[in-house]
Amino acid sequence: xxxxxxxxxxxxxxxxxxxxxxxxxxxxxxxxxxxxxxxxxxxxxxxxxxxxxxxxxxxxxxxxxxxxxxxxxxxxxxxxxxxxxxxxxxxxxxxxxxxxxxxxxxxxxxxxxxxxxxxxxxxxxxxxxxxxxxxxxxxxxxxxxxxxxxxxxxxxxxxxxxxxxxxxxxxxxxxxxxxxxxxxxxxxxxxxxxxxxx
Amino acid sequence: xxxxxxxxxxxxxxxxxxxxxxxxxxxxxxxxxxxxxxxxxxxxxxxxxxxxxxxxxxxxxxxxxxxxxxxxxxxxxxxxxxxxxxxxxxxxxxxxxxxxxxxxxxxxxxxxxxxxxxxxxxxxxxxxxxxxxxxxxxxxxxxxxxxxxxxxxxxxxxxxxxxxxxxxxxxxxxxxxxxxxxxxxxxxxxxxxxxxxxxxxxxxxxxxxxxxxxxxxxxxxxxxxxxxxxxxxxxxxxxxxxxxxxxxxxxxxxxxxxxxxxxxxxxxxxxxxxxxxxxxxxxxxxxxxxxxxxxxxxxxxxxxxxxxxxxxxxxxxxxxxxxxxxxxxxxxxxxxxxxxxxxxxxxxxxxxxxxxxxxxxxxxxxxxxxxxxxxxxxxxxxxxxxxxxxxxxxxxxx
Numbered sequence: 214x215x216x217x218x219x220x221x222x223x224x225x226x227x228x229x230x231x232x233x234x235x236x237x238x239x240x241x242x243x244x245x246x247x248x249x250x251x252x253x254x255x256x257x258x259x260x261x262x263x264x265x266x267x268x269x270x271x272x273x274x275x276x277x278x279x280x281x282x283x284x285x286x287x288x289x290x291x292x293x294x295x296x297x298x299x300x301x302x303x304x305x306x307x308x309x310x311x312x313x314x315x316x317x318x319x320x321x322x323x324x325x326x327x328x329x330x331x332x333x334x335x336x337x338x339x340x341x342x343x344x345x346x347x348x349x350x351x352x353x354x355x356x357x358x359x360x361x362x363x364x365x366x367x368x369x370x371x372x373x374x375x376x377x378x379x380x381x382x383x384x385x386x387x388x389x390x391x392x393x394x395x396x397x398x399x400x401x402x403x404x405x406x407x408x409x410x411x
Numbered sequence: 412x413x414x415x416x417x418x419x420x421x422x423x424x425x426x427x428x429x430x431x432x433x434x435x436x437x438x439x440x441x442x443x444x445x446x447x448x449x450x451x452x453x454x455x456x457x458x459x460x461x462x463x464x465x466x467x468x469x470x471x472x473x474x475x476x477x478x479x480x481x482x483x484x485x486x487x488x489x490x491x492x493x494x495x496x497x498x499x500x501x502x503x504x505x506x507x508x509x510x511x512x513x514x515x516x517x518x519x520x521x522x523x524x525x526x527x528x529x530x531x532x533x534x535x536x537x538x539x540x541x542x543x544x545x546x547x548x549x550x551x552x553x554x555x556x557x558x559x560x561x562x563x564x565x566x567x568x569x570x571x572x573x574x575x576x577x578x579x580x581x582x583x584x585x586x587x588x589x590x591x592x593x594x595x596x597x598x599x600x601x602x603x604x605x606x607x608x609x610x611x612x613x614x615x616x617x618x619x620x621x622x623x624x625x626x627x628x629x630x631x632x633x634x635x636x637x638x639x640x641x642x643x644x645x646x647x648x649x650x651x652x653x654x655x656x657x658x659x660x661x662x663x664x665x666x667x668x669x670x671x672x673x674x675x676x677x678x679x680x681x682x683x684x685x686x687x688x689x690x691x692x693x694x695x696x697x698x699x700x701x702x703x704x705x706x707x708x709x710x711x712x713x714x715x716x717x718x719x720x721x722x723x724x725x726x727x728x729x730x731x732x733x734x735x736x737x738x739x740x741x742x743x744x745x746x747x748x749x750x751x752x753x754x755x756x757x758x759x760x761x762x763x764x765x766x767x768x769x770x771x772x773x774x775x776x777x778x779x780x781x782x783x784x785x786x787x788x789x790x791x792x793x794x795x796x797x798x799x800x801x802x803x804x805x806x807x808x809x
Contacts, residue, residue: 360700
């Protein structure tokens with residue numbers, strides 16, 4: 214019993230290398246084929262494993278990209294036109310200035326085009342260009358950024374500092390229901406465009 | 412013997428000392444013997460050990476802070492205020508954490524400078540060594556350290572934190588092609604808000620500490636495989652005459668450096684209070700708004716490098732915030748392969764054969780320090796103020 218058990222195991226081991234001698238085939242004929250098959254299968258298994266790992270890595274990365282944005286809406290009502298005084302009014306929620314000049318309204322972004330800090334308006338008196346005698350003074354303003362010292366003219370044109378572009382102008386409309394000004398900070402418009410009330 | 416209850420290793424012979432190293436969980440990271448020269452203060456200044464001690468003290472002081480900190484935009488600021496004013500010794504824990512974080516950025520940077528100045532990324536010709544690879548691991552450790560410090564910067568959710576992160580994320584967004592995606596992946600939204608705070612928190616307390624610990628283990632293992640600290644003419648020395656047993660000499664040195672580092676952090680944390688500005692206000696940028704001190708030199712460049720070529724404008728954020736730092740990081744990482752000086756310069760402080768590269772390094776270091784000083788002296792509206800000049804009163808609200 215013990216002997217036969219030994220023999221079975223022994224022949225089993227040998228058969229992997231050179232094939233069962235009982236079959237009467239030449240050992241050379243058998244040896245390359247199973248090895249090639251095995252290495253192909255091993256390669257396939259490794260590739261499948263790597264592909265699975267890659268897919269899971271992608272799953273993890275994809276899960277980090279939000280599907281729902283909880284950012285506040287870009288279109289907001291900011292108030293009735295008559296509630297704005299001439300000059301500048303800052304609308305804090307959307308970081309935008311409403312610029313009123315009589316019946317003309319414009320919306321100028323308060324976000325610096327350099328690195329996104331909130332610019333501040335600076336008002337100062339200047340000689341009125343329409344007054345030839347040079348005695349009258351008018352109040353003019355400019356925007357300055359506290360982060361890296363960029364300055365803009367009132368229409369948003371950059372004057373000095375690292376700001377690469379002008380402050381954005383946004384579309385301004387009148388709400389059809391209650392006549393409030395509506396600013397859309399998702400819609401940039403040309404800086405010359407303005408809303409003129411009749 | 413009562414002392415054996417706490418420390419099992421008191422070898423009576425060289426043989427016992429060697430066996431004790433192998434048998435001890437904590438000590439087996441050390442070799443059994445070390446060169447006397449490696450233990451001296453001058454070749455390494457022990458800056459690597461100092462960095463590691465600071466990292467461990469950051470883990471230790473960070474744990475109690477985690478118990479009280481709430482990573483929510485509504486509660487973060489208040490919870491930090493509580494740590495500062497309500498929790499017993501909370502002010503000291505926060506100060507120690509902050510001082511150790513700043514010190515770690517300094518220590519790791521100086522360590523990198525030391526390795527550069529002594530050419531310790533160079534392999535001795537005789538042996539199978541990969542010191543250049545350990546330099547690359549070291550550069551990643553510096554990057555991870557700076558990121559750790561920076562992600563911690565946002566957590567108090569005060570004005571300083573909010574605006575430093577807002578501007579840095581806009582710098583990231585200015586990178587071509589991938590910039591916007593990286594920014595939205597880090598922020599989880601278009602603006603710095605709740606998801607950004609959560610992401611920075613997870614990076615700060617889990618991802619980056621584990622990365623640093625793993626890289627550190629790899630770093631130390633490579634030093635062992637490379638045969639200890641780089642030193643001149645490694646192959647020719649008479650090893651026997653110049654080595655000491657790790658127990659007790661090395662253990663005592665490490666203990667001295669550990670205690671000295673922790674003592675410095677402890678005392679500085681008592682002397683230097685941690686700032687906490689007003690709560691974060693996305694509507695109002697403080698004047699001036701500055702980057703963390705280790706980014707001030709980059710902020711100077713970002714503020715001065717907007718290039719206008721006719722109708723084309725290149726944002727300074729791209730030049731100073733992306734192109735320049737990335738180029739610097741790439742050159743630094745690849746430096747061991749670019750440095751063609753002879754192998755005999757390994758482990759020698761500032762050898763004459765490397766004069767040109769040392770001069771360039773010195774010039775860069777002076778430039779960075781100079782720009783940092785200029786950045787420190789910036790006042791309201793980005794004007795320049797000497798330390799003795801008072802800042803003008805600026806309205807903090809419209």
